[in-house]
Amino acid sequence: MVRKVGEESVLLDLKTERYLGLDDVSARFWDLLTSGGSIQLAYETLLNEFEVDPERLRKDVDDFVQELSELGLVEQS
Amino acid sequence: MSFVLPVESAAEWTNCSTGFDYSLYGLRIRSNVRLTLDDIPMEGNADVELRPGDPERFDAVASKIPPQHSDWIYQQQLSDDWTYLRYEGLFEFLVAPLGNIILYRLISSVHLESFQTYALGRVFSFALVKMGFEPLHAATLVIEGRAVAFLGASTFGKSSLAACFVAAGNQLLTDDTLRLEERDDHYVAFPGPPRLRLLPKIARLYLPNAGSGIVMNPHEKDAKAPKLVFCLSPSQSFNEPVPLAAIYVVAAPRKVHRKQKISITPLSQLHALMNVISFTHNDELTNPNRLTRQLDAARRLISKVTIRSLAYPRVLASLDDVRNAVLSDLKEPYVNII
Numbered sequence: 001m002v003r004k005v006g007e008e009s010v011l012l013d014l015k016t017e018r019y020l021g022l023d024d025v026s027a028r029f030w031d032l033l034t035s036g037g038s039i040q041l042a043y044e045t046l047l048n049e050f051e052v053d054p055e056r057l058r059k060d061v062d063d064f065v066q067e068l069s070e071l072g073l074v075e076q077s
Numbered sequence: 078m079s080f081v082l083p084v085e086s087a088a089e090w091t092n093c094s095t096g097f098d099y100s101l102y103g104l105r106i107r108s109n110v111r112l113t114l115d116d117i118p119m120e121g122n123a124d125v126e127l128r129p130g131d132p133e134r135f136d137a138v139a140s141k142i143p144p145q146h147s148d149w150i151y152q153q154q155l156s157d158d159w160t161y162l163r164y165e166g167l168f169e170f171l172v173a174p175l176g177n178i179i180l181y182r183l184i185s186s187v188h189l190e191s192f193q194t195y196a197l198g199r200v201f202s203f204a205l206v207k208m209g210f211e212p213l214h215a216a217t218l219v220i221e222g223r224a225v226a227f228l229g230a231s232t233f234g235k236s237s238l239a240a241c242f243v244a245a246g247n248q249l250l251t252d253d254t255l256r257l258e259e260r261d262d263h264y265v266a267f268p269g270p271p272r273l274r275l276l277p278k279i280a281r282l283y284l285p286n287a288g289s290g291i292v293m294n295p296h297e298k299d300a301k302a303p304k305l306v307f308c309l310s311p312s313q314s315f316n317e318p319v320p321l322a323a324i325y326v327v328a329a330p331r332k333v334h335r336k337q338k339i340s341i342t343p344l345s346q347l348h349a350l351m352n353v354i355s356f357t358h359n360d361e362l363t364n365p366n367r368l369t370r371q372l373d374a375a376r377r378l379i380s381k382v383t384i385r386s387l388a389y390p391r392v393l394a395s396l397d398d399v400r401n402a403v404l405s406d407l408k409e410p411y412v413n414i415i
Contacts, residue, residue, distance in 0.1 A: 003372055005379070006346030012372050014365040019354065021347045 002030060011073075018071050025050060026064050033074070039065060082110065082189045098123065101197060102205065102212070102256040103267035103318060110181075112193050113308070114270060115316075125204055127196060130171055130180030138171070139163065149296055150199075152361060160203045160362075167294060168192060170200045176207030190272075190291040190306050197270055202254055202358035206367065211374040214356040215255040215324070217266055219248045219315045220407060223322035224266035226255055227387070228356045233327045234391060236304075237279045241396040244283035248315040249273065254358060257321060257378070264321040264382055271314030274304045282393070284309075321382055323412050325403065326352045328388035339389040339402045343411075349384040350375050383412050 001012045002022070009027035011020040022030060025046060032042035043061050047054060068074040096107040098119045107123035138161050142151060149165040158174035167187050171180040179200060183192070205212045215226040216235035220242070227235045236252055243249055251269030258265045273284070280287055290305025297303035326344065344352065353375040378384075385406070389399045406412070 001369060001372070003376055005350050005376060008345070008347045010347060010350060010372070012368060014368055017363050017368060019351060021351070 002027060013071065013073055016072055020067070020071065020073075025052075025060070029061065029064060030068075081186050082183065082192050083186045096123075096126070096128070100316075101267075102201070102251075102254065102269060103258065103265075104208075104256075106197075110189075110192070112197075113189060114193075124208070125177055125179060125201070127179045127181065130182055132182060134171070134180075135169055135182045139169065149294070154361065160207075162200055162203070164195060164294065168195070170196065172200065172203040172207065174207060176204035179204055188291055188293075190308075191293050193270070194272065194274070194293060194306055198253055199359070203362065205254070205256060206358060206362050209370070210256055211371055212358045213255040213257065213324075213353070214253065214358055216252050217250040217255050217269075218242045219250050219319050220322070220404070222319065223407075224250055224319040225322055225403070225407065226266065226324045227327050228324050228352065229327035230329070230356065233329055235327055236273050236275055237283075237393075238327070238396060238399060240273055240275055240279055240283035241400050243273070243309065243313050245397075245400060248313060249309055250315050250319060258318075259377060259381075262381065264378065265318045266321045267318050268314070268316045271309040271311075271316070273307050273309060275307055276302055276304055279393070280305065280307050284313075286310075323383040323385065323407060324353075324378075325385055325387040326356070328386060330391045333388050333390055335390045335392060337388065337390050339395065339399055340386075341402055341406045342386045342388075344384055344386050346379055348386075349379040353378055353384070 001014060002009050007024060009022040011022055011030060028049065029042050029046060032045055033039065037045070039061065043057065047057060065074060096109050097111050097116050099106045099108060099112060099114045100117050104124040105119055106125045106127060108127040109129060110127065138155065142163070151163040151165070153161045155161055160172040161169070163169040166184055168181055168183050179196065181196065202212055213226065213228055214230065215228045216239040217224050217226040218239060227238055229235050239249055239252060249271060250266055252273050254269050256267045258267070277290060280290055284307055287307040287309065290307050292303060293306060325341070354371060357371055357375070387403070389395060
């Protein structure tokens with residue numbers, strides 16, 4: 001469950017009872033991911049929507065996916 | 078005051094036919110035990126009933142407690158949605174699924190203030206959450222007609238700071254459990270018991286007329302620095318709802334160096350939200366509906382109430398300066414004008 005909080009968002013995982021603060025980019029990434037997209041597709045969409053260095057975005061996405069994975073919120077195949 | 082509640086509740090302390098009525102946290106409480114609060118007789122049903130439970134029922138629950146548990150306070154959510162709390166050697170409670178009934182059983186003869194503090198404090202917080210409220214862990218003062226809450230865990234020094242304010246003439250609204258209610262564009266804070274739980278040296282300094290304090294449990298009695306319960310006089314406490322002006326999130330003592338200056342700083346909305354959630358009673362009731370409600374309640378609160386961080390060195394002599402810093406901050410334009 002994601003709720004907007006000012007310019008940021010908070011993700012609450014109801015199973016693990018863990019909260020995660022999200023900036024606008026990671027909130028959008030989560031949105032894309034949970035609407036059925038792949039990590040690669042979400043990455044490409046963010047690249048189009050935000051003015052960001054591709055390598056920097058790739059690293060941020062990888063780090064975020066790793067964090068989500070550690071929290072049990074995504075499973076990497 | 079030195080009242081002992083006998084394990085076989087005597088007629089002197091109980092009234093099985095009608096009970097005693099109290100108003101607390103904005104709710105009507107009917108208690109079988111005569112508490113040391115002002116009795117306010119009322120008609121109709123109470124919001125919460127505090128009464129003795131069937132000993133066999135308590136025996137049945139207690140028989141299932143794992144023998145290896147080490148905490149002197151044991152708590153468990155039961156399969157029928159009742160909550161069981163046991164204070165080893167003192168008393169045990171069952172809180173109904175809807176929060177409208179709190180059953181108790183005395184394990185030994187206990188000090189009435191001890192029973193009352195737990196029944197109307199931590200135990201009551203379960204009832205509040207079950208009733209749909211999101212009570213905060215906050216000591217709250219009335220300052221110029223507005224409530225000012227200090228949010229934080231029980232070891233953060235909130236009560237000591239509250240005692241400093243009381244000594245300076247401000248009135249305590251509640252020490253530990255704060256129930257808020259949203260009213261149009263602001264929140265109203267409700268009064269709790271007129272009690273402060275303090276280290277004796279803090280009480281001697283700020284509440285010299287409050288007596289010697291009451292030991293809450295055998296563990297406190299054996300502790301090097303026990304926190305005792307001190308009763309406030311009517312002039313030191315406030316028993317009406319008050320509009321909430323601001324919430325200060327008290328920084329953990331370990332995060333503040335002794336030589337650090339007092340600082341009051343804004344919190345991002347996300348940090349304000351996470352602090353409100355962290356210091357909401359209580360994190361044992363975590364079903365999805367409650368978690369969702371808690372998050373949404375915190376979002377609404379931070380959108381309407383000024384929430385700032387308060388960090389100060391835990392040096393007794395600096396508490397008056399902390400108070401002055403808060404009073405200055407409350408004059409700033411970002412503080413809710415009600």
